[in-house]
Amino acid sequence: MTAAAKKKQPADLRSARWFAPDDLRAFGHRSRAMQMGYAPEDWVGKPVIAILNTWSEAQPCHMHFKSRVDDVKRGILQAGGFPMELPALSLSESFLKPTTMLYRNLLAMDAEELLRGHPVDGVVLMGGCDKTTPALLLGAISMDIPAIYLPAGPMLRGNWKGKVLGSGSDAWKYWDERRAGKISDDDWVDVEAGIARSYGTCMTMGTAATMMAMAETLGMSLPGASSIPAADANHIRMASESGRRIVDMVWEDLTPAKILSRDAFLNAITVAMAVGCSTNAIIHLIAMGRRAGQDIGLDDFERASRKVPVIANIRPSGDKYLMEDFFYAGGLPGLLNEIHDHLHLDAMTVTGRTLGENVKGAEIYNTDVIRPVSNPIYKEGALAVLKGNLAPDGCVIKPSACAPKFLKHTGPALVFDDYPSMKAAIDRDDLDVTEDTVLILRNAGPQGGPGMPEWGMLPIPKKLVQQGVRDMVRLSDSRMSGTSYGACILHVSPESYIGGPLALVRTGDMISLDVDKRTINMNVSDDELAKRRAAWKKPEPRYERGYGWMFTRHIKQANEGCDFDFLETGFGAPVAEPSIY
Incomplete structure (x- = not known):
């Protein structure tokens, strides 16, 4: 102007x-x-x-x-x-x-x-x-x-032995290769040094x-x-x-x-x-x-x-x-x-x-990096919102970054109530798990995490990694890094910590998802779910003072953006300009 x-x-x-x-x-x-x-x-x-x-x-x-x-x-x-x-x-x-x-x-x-x-x-x-x-x-x-x-x-770009490394994505990839015994400890140190240049x-x-x-x-x-x-x-x-x-x-x-x-x-x-x-x-x-x-x-x-x-x-x-x-x-x-x-x-x-x-007039100089709409790398958008009796307020999956065979899947649940118990069990040789199992982590949402950590890309059990498995269905009320990939269902709302349906799932329940139909359900009768809900007990508060106390009392659920209720437009009158005396 x-x-x-x-x-x-x-x-x-x-x-x-x-x-x-x-x-x-x-x-x-x-x-x-x-x-x-x-x-x-x-x-x-x-x-x-x-x-x-x-x-x-x-x-x-x-x-x-x-x-x-x-x-x-x-x-x-x-x-x-x-x-x-x-x-x-x-x-x-x-x-x-x-x-x-x-x-x-x-x-x-x-x-x-x-x-x-x-x-x-x-x-x-x-x-x-x-x-x-x-x-x-x-x-x-x-x-x-x-x-x-x-x-x-x-x-x-990252670099390791002439290979281009991408932050996050290749960290997960080569970590599984190390767990499978396919790269050495020295290789792993070189990956650490080369992935963030x-x-x-x-x-x-x-x-x-x-x-x-x-x-x-x-x-x-x-x-x-x-x-x-x-x-x-x-x-x-x-x-x-x-x-x-x-x-x-x-x-x-x-x-x-x-x-x-x-x-x-x-x-x-x-x-x-x-x-x-x-x-x-x-x-x-x-x-x-x-x-x-x-x-x-x-x-x-x-x-x-x-x-x-x-x-x-x-x-x-x-x-x-x-x-x-x-x-x-x-x-x-x-x-x-x-x-x-x-x-x-x-x-x-x-x-x-x-x-x-x-x-206007912006050009594309490499049509393999930025594809024409007529030749996409995935025919639909990167994300899909699923709903059902497991997530009545919704959850999300990134179908563009997971194995196609898991876009429609039914398998038995293996439930972990917290991250430490999952981490302690995931590498056990006697873990009762197959590629069809649906790994579930709960109490990892906005209040349960606390703060909804990026735990949603649950590690593939070591026994399966050693068999060559690199993807399986994983479901949680947590988030995952944007650099992550796989058949991970995230942001289940409402979260389990406040009594969402995820809190009622038990190991062995059959879980069904259909990305095309945008559905996610546990195959459990309404009567059985009512009995489980009656037996459910609210967990103890995560915080009793400070910022965490405020956080857990005012944080909204994932489908609402996880903002504090008192910060949203319309909660109260706009704040006046500060006085200068």
Whole structure:
């Protein structure tokens, strides 16, 4: 927009309430800014831009953020803004226990309150590792000042003995090969050293790559930003461009509320299906949709899954390529242009232009990496929503990444009540299990986990691994990594810990699933289930104090996005601007 067309004037800036008045409180704000070496020329008449930086020394995916923040600041300064870096929770998927999902909403609250309480007019959100993307966006949605998301970008391809390694996916693969005695301990150490060669997120189509793509599709990132490899110089330039753009967004008053329409979320769901997304996309997109006041639910995913094929040939749904290949093949803009008939192209984006305008003319340079719609790697979408007496509120499977023979299956249940008991039994030679068995883990949902850990890709029993088995049906109320694969049925709702039907299953019960019919059932009579329910006892609370206490009392179920009830739009009146006395 031209200067003459700007909607805001300097006096309208939110930060002016802190810095502009001729009173004692504003004197304190100005003098403390000068204490840091700034002068009035740094802030007078300029938007103050927060940079929420999720860098930490326990976050390998974001190690480049320590320097990349300077690239963002350069862009802000070039555009006439005043940058203000604010550290936020880091949420490393690799190191944080019991699960980052326990703390997604805490980072969302952190982001919202940091922005509300400080003299800022707009924000650059720096994230990428799995939960940081949805958490930062959740906070920005609730605060609703101009915001742009800067994705960390995927790491470089892994390498081991000339083989290309994909994070997560090949870890599971070679771990089973080691358990089967087919690779040595020395080989395993070399795999460890070669699978993560640079900073950046997982370079498979895991949760990080999925959610960065969702941010871009929703219109919250610059076009093409989500798939730039973290170590590529294009990423540095994108960081600076994001800094420049947010300054203009402040003058234009382009807020998340003006971008995140229902159509924007439907676009994200469509793209999730086409890229072979992580199953976690369902939980995060539902949560963000509800924060934005949009009615997004499992039915929207189910409709998209029936009509949008998987065309991104990226592991784990694909069999060969990684995110670096995806970027050089045309990246998300190329894929968006290929599926444009399925998209709402008039959805607004942070560029101030529509999604259709952003991707018009985008090309695909390798049609094996990004397939034509006429030649997909899987004819339907990446995810399928199943319902039945085991999951009356739904559960999810990723059929694009599991053995086809398990898409319709009936087998006996082998039930584990918790992860430690499963882990203790899974390698026993006398475990009563066959390839047809349905492994079940319960008490691993939002409250039961606690926090719904990524335990859903249960390990194949060692005796079966040694027989060559590499997939079988596994069912739980937990999640799994987006880098995972196999016939894993996840997010069973309601969860067993609060008395969902999964709590009533017994070892030996026959479990039937039919992905085409979208059904999942235990073949047990209603009378027998009623008897079991009468005998069921509610477990003891996981927490008696602190954040965990709050979490277990306010967390919603997976089919509702696992947000806190008190954070959703409509729970109460919007929070007023903080007073400045």
